[in-house]
Amino acid sequence: MPPSKTKSPVSKLAWRPAGVLALLFFIFFLTGKIRADEPGATNAVNWVVQATNQLGQWIWETNAFDKQTVRLWRAFEIPAGAKVTNATLHITVDNGYTLFLDGEEIGRGSDWRTVTEYDITQLLAPGRHVLAVEGFNDRLEGGLIFGLRVCSANRPMVEVRSDDFWRITAQTRRNWADKVLVAASHRAKIIGPMHSHPWEVWPYGIARVQPLQPVIVHFWQRGWVQLALLAVCAGAVLFCLWLWTQLSAQSKAQKFLQVERARIARDIHDDLGAQLTQLLLLGEVAQREQPEDSPARGQFTQICAGARELAHAMDEVVWAVNSRRDTVRDFTSYVCKYAQIFLSATAIRCRLDVEPEMPAAVFDLPVRRNLFLAVKEALNNAAKHSQAKELFLRIYRRGQKLSVVVEDDGQGFDPGAADAGRNGLMNMAQRMDEIGGTCGMSSQPGGGCLVIFTVPLAARRRHWFRRTETNGENAGPIEASEIHP
Numbered sequence: 001m002p003p004s005k006t007k008s009p010v011s012k013l014a015w016r017p018a019g020v021l022a023l024l025f026f027i028f029f030l031t032g033k034i035r036a037d038e039p040g041a042t043n044a045v046n047w048v049v050q051a052t053n054q055l056g057q058w059i060w061e062t063n064a065f066d067k068q069t070v071r072l073w074r075a076f077e078i079p080a081g082a083k084v085t086n087a088t089l090h091i092t093v094d095n096g097y098t099l100f101l102d103g104e105e106i107g108r109g110s111d112w113r114t115v116t117e118y119d120i121t122q123l124l125a126p127g128r129h130v131l132a133v134e135g136f137n138d139r140l141e142g143g144l145i146f147g148l149r150v151c152s153a154n155r156p157m158v159e160v161r162s163d164d165f166w167r168i169t170a171q172t173r174r175n176w177a178d179k180v181l182v183a184a185s186h187r188a189k190i191i192g193p194m195h196s197h198p199w200e201v202w203p204y205g206i207a208r209v210q211p212l213q214p215v216i217v218h219f220w221q222r223g224w225v226q227l228a229l230l231a232v233c234a235g236a237v238l239f240c241l242w243l244w245t246q247l248s249a250q251s252k253a254q255k256f257l258q259v260e261r262a263r264i265a266r267d268i269h270d271d272l273g274a275q276l277t278q279l280l281l282l283g284e285v286a287q288r289e290q291p292e293d294s295p296a297r298g299q300f301t302q303i304c305a306g307a308r309e310l311a312h313a314m315d316e317v318v319w320a321v322n323s324r325r326d327t328v329r330d331f332t333s334y335v336c337k338y339a340q341i342f343l344s345a346t347a348i349r350c351r352l353d354v355e356p357e358m359p360a361a362v363f364d365l366p367v368r369r370n371l372f373l374a375v376k377e378a379l380n381n382a383a384k385h386s387q388a389k390e391l392f393l394r395i396y397r398r399g400q401k402l403s404v405v406v407e408d409d410g411q412g413f414d415p416g417a418a419d420a421g422r423n424g425l426m427n428m429a430q431r432m433d434e435i436g437g438t439c440g441m442s443s444q445p446g447g448g449c450l451v452i453f454t455v456p457l458a459a460r461r462r463h464w465f466r467r468t469e470t471n472g473e474n475a476g477p478i479e480a481s482e483i484h485p
Helices: 009-035 044-052 223-289 295-321 328-343 365-386 425-434
Strands: 058-060 068-078 084-094 096-101 104-109 114-119 127-137 143-152 158-161 167-169 189-192 205-208 349-354 390-398 401-408 438-443 449-456 478-483
Touching: 044 114, 068 143, 068 158, 084 096, 084 104, 084 127, 104 114, 127 143, 223 295, 295 365, 328 349, 328 365, 328 390, 365 390, 365 401, 365 425, 365 449, 425 438, 425 449
Parallel strands: 114 205, 349 390
Antiparallel strands: 058 143, 058 189, 068 127, 068 167, 084 114, 084 143, 096 104, 096 127, 143 158, 349 478, 390 401, 401 449, 438 449
C-alpha cells in the first residue's frame, strides 16, 4: 500500500506560528499603509498605540439587534481650583454616534473603523460634567469604546474610559444628555476588551478634530432677555392697539362734532336769522308809518340799526361755528371781505395784499376765531383813532405760520403812553396767547401804526407717493383789490 498522505502533528505545530506571524504582518502592513498618510506619524506601531492607549473596553446594551439606538452617559468631576491644560477625547461606535458634553452636541461619527480625537480643553472647567453618547447599530454587533484624559497644572490627571460604570437611559426620556441628569435605567454591558471579536483588525485610521471652542452666549441670547423683549413687544402691540382705539374714538367724536357744528350753524342761520329779519322788516314798516316829527320814529330807527348790527354779529357767529369754514383759504376770504365792508363806510382806503393760491389747510375754530377777533379789533382801532387815508391788510405764510398784518398811515401814537383799555391792545395780545400766537405792534406819533398777528398752522399730513403742495414760503404777496370811499 502506498504511504499515507496525512499530515503529522509536527507539521501542524509548525504551521500555526507561521499563520499568526502572517496575520500580524498583514495587520501592521495594512495599518501602516493607512497611517502613512496621517500628519505627524512616524510608523504604524506608534500610531496604533497612540490611538488605543487611552481607550477602555467595548460596551453596549445587554441585547444587541439591528437598527438599534442606545443612549449611554457617564458623569465625572474636575476638582475645584484645577486649571485644565489639556483634555483629549477618543471615541468610536459601531456603527455611528452623536457625542454630547453637558447637554451640548460636540461631535458626530459614522465609521467605526476610525477613532476620532477631540480636543475639548476649552470646554472643561472645575465642577461636574456629563458625557453622553447616542450610539446607533446598523446590523450585527454594536459597541462603544471611549477614552478621555484631562490634565491639569496643579491637580492629578482625570481619566474616563468606557466600562460598566456607564449608564444606559430610556429612549423616552427628554433632555437625557443634560448636565443635571441623575437617573438611568441600568448599567452598560462590557462586550469585550479591545481587539476582541469582531473588532480584531481595528482601528484603520484616526481622525483629529480642530480644538473645540466654547459657545459664547451673549446676554441678548439668554432666555430671560428674550422673554423680556417678547413682553416689551407684546406691551408695545397692546399699547398701539389701545392708541388706535383712542384715535378711532377721537376721530369719530371729531366727525360728530363737525356735524353738530354744521347743524348748529344751519339752525342759527335759518331759524334765528329769519326771525331777526322779520323783526327788522316790522321795525322798518312801523318806522315809515310814524310822522317825521314823531319821537317814536327815532326810536324805531335805533331799533332797526341795532337789528342790523345784531344780524351782522349773528353772521360772524354762524361763520365761526360752521365746520365747513375751518380752512386757511376760507379765513382769508372772509377777513378780506369783512375789511372791505367795514372800511367802506369810512374815509380809509383799504388795500389787500394776499398770498396767491392760499391752501385749503385745516384752520381750527379756536385759532381762526381768536385771530379774526384780534384783526377786527385792529381794524376798529384804526377806523376810530388813526385818521388814516390808507390801510393795508396783508395775509401770507412763513413756513408753518400764518401772518396777518394791519398797517395804516395815520397819526400813530406812543405805545408806552397808550391806554390799553382804550385801544384794546391787551385784548389782542391775550387772544394771541390763548392760541399760541404772537402779537407785535410798531407805532410812533405821525408815523402810522403796524400790527402783526402770527399764529401756527396745523402740521400737514404726508401722503406717500403724492405730490405735496409747496408751503408758499417764497411766494410774494399780490395786491388783491382796492376800495375807495
